[in-house]
Amino acid sequence: MNPIDVHLTGLVQALLPYREQAGRLARWGATLARHLSGGGRLLVAGNGGSAAEAQHLAAELVGKLREDRIPLSAIALTPDSSAVTAISNDYGFEEVFARQVRAHGRRDDILLLLSTSGRSPNLVAAARAAEEIGMRTWAMVGERPNPLADICHEALCCPSPDSQVVQELHLVSVHVMCEYVDRHLAPSDLGRDELEEMVSA
Numbered sequence: 001m002n003p004i005d006v007h008l009t010g011l012v013q014a015l016l017p018y019r020e021q022a023g024r025l026a027r028w029g030a031t032l033a034r035h036l037s038g039g040g041r042l043l044v045a046g047n048g049g050s051a052a053e054a055q056h057l058a059a060e061l062v063g064k065l066r067e068d069r070i071p072l073s074a075i076a077l078t079p080d081s082s083a084v085t086a087i088s089n090d091y092g093f094e095e096v097f098a099r100q101v102r103a104h105g106r107r108d109d110i111l112l113l114l115s116t117s118g119r120s121p122n123l124v125a126a127a128r129a130a131e132e133i134g135m136r137t138w139a140m141v142g143e144r145p146n147p148l149a150d151i152c153h154e155a156l157c158c159p160s161p162d163s164q165v166v167q168e169l170h171l172v173s174v175h176v177m178c179e180y181v182d183r184h185l186a187p188s189d190l191g192r193d194e195l196e197e198m199v200s201a
């Protein structure tokens with residue numbers, strides 16, 4: 001098979017089991033809408049391709065997805081090259097997110113960690129730091145079992161052995177979750193009951 005067919009076959013195989021995560025995305029969107037519109041904060045991190053997705057998510061929340069709405073506080077822990085290099089140089093790369101979590105995170109804030117393997121030590125350390133502060137920890141990962149899914153309060157697991165497919169499903173998750181955030185912040189009369197059903201699904 002050529003690369004596009006190999007890739008699309010892997011993506012298609014993952015789609016149906018991935019669809020079962022819909023209820024979690026609805027709940028996370030509802031929680032984010034409530035927490036962020038009340039003045040709370042989301043911290044988000046990942047490595048490599050997942051760092052780009054963390055920044056993408058923060059941009060959707062601080063900026064907007066489609067329609068104009070209030071700006072929401074979401075901080076990606078990846079793009080500040082001065083902080084990233086100084087912390088890594090002085091404390092080791094494993095501390096690069098944990099230290100920022102201790103600096104910026106507050107009790108009840110949410111930390112979302114994106115990882116295809118669920119095994120990156122700097123993300124595991126960040127989850128532990130967040131737990132100490134009393135933050136809620138969520139992970140978007142690949143297949144279970146993995147340490148990040150085990151130590152976070154909740155995990156959205158994307159059922160594919162291919163890290164690229166997992167990253168693509170994480171981006172779908174980011175967009176769908178932001179869609180739920182927006183619907184909760186400005187629900188149409190028609191959408192209110194439907195939203196409640198999705199959250200309790």
Ligand SMILES: O=C(CO)[C@@H](O)[C@H](O)[C@H](O)[C@H](O)COP(=O)(O)O
Nearest residue numbers: 047048049050115116117118120164
């Ligand atoms: O984008 C890719 C592969 O698609 C790579 O840059 C990948 O993100 C890096 O190898 C990361 O270090 C992997 O970390 P993780 O997803 O296992 O936590």
